[in-house]
Amino acid sequence: MDAQDAAAPRTSLLDSYERGNVMAAACPSRAVLSHMTSRWGVLVMVALQEDTHRFSALRRRIGGISERMLAQTLQNLEGDRLVHRHALDTVPPHVEYSLTPLGREAAAHLAALTGWIEDNLPRISGSESDLS
Template sequence: MKQSGLSAQIHRGNVFSDKCPSRNVLNHVTSRWGVLVLLALRDGQTHRFSELRRTINGVSEKMLAQTLQALEQDRFVLRTAYPVVPPHVEYSLTALGAEVAVRVASLADWIEDNMADILRRAS
């Protein structure tokens, strides 16, 4: 059932409002590392922290950990920790994460497809 009026605004969010939590979620998804984590995980497989770090060139351990934690709190990333020594932790996308990753991938694909024009215009 489609909502309207105030109820719809509350459920939908408003990124233009500085008080709306959707702004934080948008920041997590569209940050440099957020985009790259979503892209790295969109193959549907689980990945260990070290795999993600090798895949995403230039990300520090601290930034990767913070990004994964933020995306996990937003329910885009699932963190699975296994009770073994040494610790074994895997990351994958939730259904919600897979959905947002498709949208982020479309933007990344568009940028890559248009790099020649973008670079030509910038100079």
């Protein structure tokens, strides 16, 4: 259907797996991308890159997130092996979330992005001068 579906210059059948291609609609990389770049996914990754956090600490750190979305986002990222969940079996529940080695690599890119946005906000939406 799409031209790029068949464009992978595969060398051997033994390649453990093929590289993803985000431009192809059906590529599984699209799902990973959407988890990481979802409204809360980015912020969770960045917060966890700063430090390991408990559920409620994350909730306080990330302004505006609801419990529901935090739980859902964490589960998506855990499913992609980016976030590690460590539950202590204590009587007031205690759960710590941290990045996996894989997650740390990914989070570095996300933190670079958010950092850039924070630094360059003035240049971006500085003033909506032209409405011509």
